[in-house]
Amino acid sequence: MRLRAFFLLVLLLSLVSTRGVAQCQNTPNSGACFKVYDAATRQEVTALCAGQRFRLRDCSGRPLDPEKVYYQLGTATLCTGFQPGDTLTTRTAPTTAGQLVITQNTNSSAGTGIIFSRTFTVYATPAPTFTVQACAPGTVQVALTDRTYDRFTVQIGAGPAQNVAAGTTANYPVPAGASSVTVRGSYAVAGLCTGTATQPLPTLPAPVAPQLTSLTGLNAGVQFTFAGLQNQYQYVLEVADAAQPGGFRQVAKVPASTTTYVAPSAPASGCFRLRLTDACASVGAKYVSATGCAVQLAASAAAGRNELRWTTGGAPASFQISRNGQLITQLNGSATNYVDADVLCGSDYTYRVVAMTGSVTATSNEVSVRAVTGPPPPKPTLTASFDLRNRVVLTASPSPAGSQATFRREQNTTTVELGTAPATLRDSTLALSTEQPACYTALLRDACGQTSAPSAAACPVILTALEQEAAGQYAVALRWTALDGGRTGARYQLLLLASDGQVLRSQPVNGLEVLDLAPPADRQVLRYRVEATTSAGVVSYSNVVQIVRRVRVTVPTAFTPNGDGLNDVLEVKGQFLTKYLFILRDRNGQEVFRGTSRQDKWDGRIRGAAPVPGVYVYRFEATDETGQPVVQNGSVTLLR
Numbered sequence: 321m322r323l324r325a326f327f328l329l330v331l332l333l334s335l336v337s338t339r340g341v342a343q344c345q346n347t348p349n350s351g352a353c354f355k356v357y358d359a360a361t362r363q364e365v366t367a368l369c370a371g372q373r374f375r376l377r378d379c380s381g382r383p384l385d386p387e388k389v390y391y392q393l394g395t396a397t398l399c400t401g402f403q404p405g406d407t408l409t410t411r412t413a414p415t416t417a418g419q420l421v422i423t424q425n426t427n428s429s430a431g432t433g434i435i436f437s438r439t440f441t442v443y444a445t446p447a448p449t450f451t452v453q454a455c456a457p458g459t460v461q462v463a464l465t466d467r468t469y470d471r472f473t474v475q476i477g478a479g480p481a482q483n484v485a486a487g488t489t490a491n492y493p494v495p496a497g498a499s500s501v502t503v504r505g506s507y508a509v510a511g512l513c514t515g516t517a518t519q520p521l522p523t524l525p526a527p528v529a530p531q532l533t534s535l536t537g538l539n540a541g542v543q544f545t546f547a548g549l550q551n552q553y554q555y556v557l558e559v560a561d562a563a564q565p566g567g568f569r570q571v572a573k574v575p576a577s578t579t580t581y582v583a584p585s586a587p588a589s590g591c592f593r594l595r596l597t598d599a600c601a602s603v604g605a606k607y608v609s610a611t612g613c614a615v616q617l618a619a620s621a622a623a624g625r626n627e628l629r630w631t632t633g634g635a636p637a638s639f640q641i642s643r644n645g646q647l648i649t650q651l652n653g654s655a656t657n658y659v660d661a662d663v664l665c666g667s668d669y670t671y672r673v674v675a676m677t678g679s680v681t682a683t684s685n686e687v688s689v690r691a692v693t694g695p696p697p698p699k700p701t702l703t704a705s706f707d708l709r710n711r712v713v714l715t716a717s718p719s720p721a722g723s724q725a726t727f728r729r730e731q732n733t734t735t736v737e738l739g740t741a742p743a744t745l746r747d748s749t750l751a752l753s754t755e756q757p758a759c760y761t762a763l764l765r766d767a768c769g770q771t772s773a774p775s776a777a778a779c780p781v782i783l784t785a786l787e788q789e790a791a792g793q794y795a796v797a798l799r800w801t802a803l804d805g806g807r808t809g810a811r812y813q814l815l816l817l818a819s820d821g822q823v824l825r826s827q828p829v830n831g832l833e834v835l836d837l838a839p840p841a842d843r844q845v846l847r848y849r850v851e852a853t854t855s856a857g858v859v860s861y862s863n864v865v866q867i868v869r870r871v872r873v874t875v876p877t878a879f880t881p882n883g884d885g886l887n888d889v890l891e892v893k894g895q896f897l898t899k900y901l902f903i904l905r906d907r908n909g910q911e912v913f914r915g916t917s918r919q920d921k922w923d924g925r926i927r928g929a930a931p932v933p934g935v936y937v938y939r940f941e942a943t944d945e946t947g948q949p950v951v952q953n954g955s956v957t958l959l960r
Contacts, residue, residue, distance in 0.1 A: 352436035353379035354391075354424045358512055359410060367441045368413040368420060369513035376409045376422070380436075390425040417444035441509070447517035448472065448505035454522035454552065455491065455600035462501055463489040469505030469515065476501055477521070491600040494521065524552050530594045532609040537685030541584035542614055544574075546594055551576045554597050557583060559590040560633065566605065568593065588685065589616040591633040612680035617673050619687040624694015625661040628671055630684060636675035644670055663691035664720040666767030697723055697764040697772040704760050704778035705860040706849075708821045712747040712780055716762040719743035723764045730777070731758040752863055754782050757801045779804045781812075781850050781862035787869075790837060796846060796867055799833040803852040803860055810852040810860075816840070817847040817864065819945075826851075844869050844896035844945045871896045871950045873940050878957040881924035881931045889921040890956060892940065900942035904956070907934060924958050933958050 357364050359373035368374060376391050378384055390406040394414075406425075414420060424436040448466040455461055462474050464487060473481035474490075477498025484490065499521050506514045531547040549555060555576055558568040572583050574594065586592070592614070596607035613634030620627050628641065636653040643660065651658065653675075663669060668690050675682040700716040707713050716725040719742055727738045727745045738747055738760075750758050759779040764772040783800040803810040814834055816825040824840070839846050846869070850862035872895040879890045890913075892902050897918060904913040904922060913922040924931030940952040 352424065353381075354422075354436055354438070355379050356422070356438075356440065361512065363512070365512060367443060367507075367509050367513075370413060370417060370442055370444050371415045372413045372512070374411060374413065376411065376424075378424070384426070388426055392423045392425060393420060413440075413442050417442050443507050443509075443513045444468065445513050445515045448503045448515050450501075450503045450517065450519070452501050452519050452522060453599035454524045455598040456524065456527070456602040458494055459491055459600045459602050460494050460501065460521060461489065461491050461599040462503070464503065466503075466505055470508040471506050473504045474501070475504070491602070524598065525550060527553060527596055527603055527607050529607045530555060530596055530609045532592065532594050532612050532680055534681040534683065535592060535612050535614055536683040537588055537614055537616065538582065539685065541582055542586040542588070542590075542592070543580065543582045544592070544594075545580050546574070546609075547579065549574075549576045549578070550596075553603070554599065556595045556597055557581070557586075557592060558595055559587060559592050560611070568595075587614075589614055589631055589633060610678055610680050612677065612682050613675070615673050615675050615682050615684035617671065617684035617687050619671055619689045621689050621692045623692060624663070624665075625659050626663050626669055626671070626689045626691060628658045628660065628673065628687075630656060630673045632675055632682065634675065634677055634682070636677040636682070638676045640674040640676065642672050642674070661694075662720075663694070664697070664722045664766050665691050665693050665770065667691050667720075667722040693768050693770070696770040697766050699773040700725065700762055700764050700775045702760060702762045702775040702778040703858055703860060704780040706780055706863045707746075707861075708864060709748075710752070710863045712750055712758075712760070714738075714745045714747065714760055714762065714778070716743055716764065716775065719764070720766065722767040725762045725764055727760060727762045728774075729758055729760050732756045752782055754784050754799060754801050757782055757805070759805065776807070777804065780860060781852050783848060783850050783862040783865050785846075785848055785865040785867050787867055790835060793837060794839070796836040796839055796848070797833070798836060798848055798850075798865075800850050800862055802832060803854070808854040808856075808858075810854050813851045813853075815849040815851055817849055819845070819847070839867075842896075844871065866946075868944075868946050869896065871942060871944045873897070873942075873950070873952050875902075875938060875940065875952075875954055876956060877954075878959055879924075880959045882960060889923050890958075891921040892918060896944065897942070900940060900950075902938060902940050904936050904938045906932075906936055912936065931958055931960070933960050 355364055355377050357375045357377065359375050365374065378389065386407060391409065392406060393411060420440045420442050422438050422440060423434045426433065426435050446468055448469055450465055451463045453461045460476065464472055464484060466486065470486065472484045472486060474484050474492065475481040476492050477495050477500060479495045479498065481504065500518050501521055502516060502518045504514055504516045528548060528550065530549055532544065533547050534545040536543045544557065553576060555574040557571045557574050559571050560567060561569040571586050574581050591611050593611045594609040597603050613632050615630050615632045617628065617630045638653050639651045639655055640647055641649045641651065641658050649658065668688060670686055670688045672686050673684040697720060703715045705713050714727050719725060724740050725743060726740045729736045729738055729747060739745055757779055759777040761774045761777055763774045781800050781803050783798060786797045788795055788797050798814065812829050814827045814829050815823050818824050846867040847864055849864050852860045874893040876890060879887045881888050892915065899916060902915040903911055906912050912926045926932065935955050935957050937955045942950040944950055
């Protein structure tokens, strides 16, 4: 029997030698066989895991010599050149995924060849990928994003591992003391290949209700402003809808990182709130903002007025109406319309309505309207006042937007049209005369060509001043015309001005004239102005009049520098002397003294020498406050 088995083995080895090519193409020899087992569990496997230890066992049932049976990994064509260790039956799978060919080979005196080969799939074992989001206390959401494994388990802390299908997002209870989430992935084919990943268990701060502070209507949708949002939570913008459970339906999800959000699909007249939630949608409905209701505005133009109408789903405390960005009125919360009659034909106006409701401010959409023909502009009120350059400044009020004022001057039965301006015009051509006072009128013309009635005449105060003596004392007599011809019953003050227009003295006066008995002694130029104030508080100023007093210079005709304390020095005296030039020369024309202020005095000495009696000539030069030159020549006798 043994002899027969030996001949069969020789015949088998001969067939392997003569059919090696076929065996290298993975064509098994009759009766040849081997199996693969996991080295740790000793379970047979039909696929391998990357880096897995496995064992090879012959399953032919033939008494093959283990010393002459070789196993090679990674080739199906190598039939010779076996290396030491090729007879080992415990191997390690490659660390990369792919197809692995394992060949069973023999080498005997009958020849060398592959007697059996198998192809195995090697599976990778990376850590599975997943995301974890914290929810309200006691719940966590795990989303499996892995695309490698076929089957998964999810374990929260030390809790039970739960089987989960690939691509699943689910919420899990968090056991007490849990601090991590572990996901294990495995293959359905391999059975033994697994990968494990662990992430820390995130937590959320205590939730607080978000704040809806304002909403503003846009041409498409609504813009919202929020406050108090927590980055760890999620937020849902909702609109009131009686047909939905809870009375609200979702409009949009709002990022927690934003404070301003535009919802293009939000209804223009809905009532909105912001609700806090989390990834598990497990936060209660109590974490919601106050409700704010949008305001929808419409406007149209009628003759001489613009009509506004609006709707809102709430019950605000009040409404504010703005025109061209300026608040024009405030109405109670029950109002639904407003008529703006302060409009000018042909002018464009932009309106908004703001509803004030508790902590939420709702601003309507913006509406623009062009006013159409209405009543003519109102008769303006005209004010006439002189500026410091004695130009009459005319101001017509009110002056509606887009209108123009036409100004006229009447003086001595002559009417002159001065020009057109939006509200203010200056008249620098007026000839001042108290005997022939001037009066002005103005009328308004709107953008549609309609003209107002002329204003009442505005007559500025015209002031005159005259130097005179009163009881041997220098005085200035001042007289002026009545403001507006006396029609407005004004109060008057006489003002004394500095050269820069600053008021040095203010004196209330009765009537239309006054005598200034105490003008400042140190001012060459006296500047006067009258301030007139009407009973309505409107202030108008007269022209500025100037009294220019002559510079007075006094130089002695002789002096005696003999040291007796009487008339020992020569000095210049006078009135309104500031800067000047005083030069004294001897009979030869040589300059002996020069002075530029009243502190400069001559004691008769010339370059330190004793005074020399004789006649000396002088020249005095100065420029007064008005820029006029002052020159005086004379002589002085020096006596011993």
